[in-house]
Amino acid sequence: MSEGPLAGxxxxxxxxxxxxxALAERIRAAGADPILFPTIEILPPENAATLSSLIARLDGFQLAIFVSPSAAMRGHAMVIASRSWP
Known part of the structure; x- marks a missing residue:
């Protein structure tokens, strides 16, 4: 049996x-058995043309809001792939 505060x-x-x-590895290190059961799947945007249009006009906005760390990372990657960050 595993040892640690979450053993068994x-x-x-x-x-x-x-x-x-990464989280599963930390759980395992604490002695528990991680059970991966993803409840959401992160997908690319359905309408890439709309997003491309917004990225092209980014200089006209005062603020860019991302709803999650994943959205921020993916959004930033899309911006720098097509233009410089304002």
């Missing part, structure tokens, strides 16, 4: 698969 426990990790592995 199963912990369900509901994060998207690409974000779950």
């Amino acid at each position: 426990r199963g912990i369900v990790v509901t994060r998207p698969r690409e974000h779950a592995l």
